[in-house]
Each structure stands twice: as structure tokens, then as C-alpha cells.
Amino acid sequence: MCSVGDAFNIEITxxxxxxxxxxxxxNEFRGVGKKVVCPSCHSGNVNLMFKEE
Known part of the structure; x- marks a missing residue:
């Protein structure tokens, strides 16, 4: 798709x-996405936590 001189209609959620x-x-941290990696050691061995704010 080419869009020269025109804007894309994109909805961001x-x-x-x-x-x-x-x-x-x-390390405990917040992340988004499907392939989350640790920001400290860059490991992909991360587990989702259930934490109340």
C-alpha cells in the first residue's frame, strides 16, 4: 500500500x-507485549505475576 501525500487511518489501542x-x-518489573524480556539481565525466562496496586 502506498500513501503518498495522504494520512493513514490507524486506530491505536x-x-x-x-x-x-x-x-x-x-528482578520484578512491568512490561507489555508477547515476548517480554527482563530489563536487567535481558533473559526471556520471565513469569507473569498477579499483583494488586
């Missing part, structure tokens, strides 16, 4: 960050 815990370094 909000993403809610979820809480994760790294299985390698035990």
Missing part, C-alpha cells in the same frame, strides 16, 4: 502493563 518476575535474576 492502549496497552496495559503487566507485572513480571525474572526467573534468572529475580
Amino acid at each position: 492502549s496497552l496495559e502493563a503487566k507485572f513480571y518476575k525474572c526467573g534468572d535474576c529475580s
Whole structure:
């Protein structure tokens, strides 16, 4: 699709960050997406946590 001189009609939905815990370094962090990695050690060994705010 080419859109020279015209705008795209894109609807952006909000993403809610979820809480994760790294299985390698035990870092707890918030992330979004399907392939979440730990921001500290860059491991993909992360587990979704259930945390109340």
C-alpha cells in the first residue's frame, strides 16, 4: 500500500502493563507485549505475576 501525500487511518489501542518476575535474576518489573524480556539481565525466562496496586 502506498500513501503518498495522504494520512493513514490507524486506530491505536492502549496497552496495559503487566507485572513480571525474572526467573534468572529475580528482578520484578512491568512490561507489555508477547515476548517480554527482563530489563536487567535481558533473559526471556520471565513469569507473569498477579499483583494488586
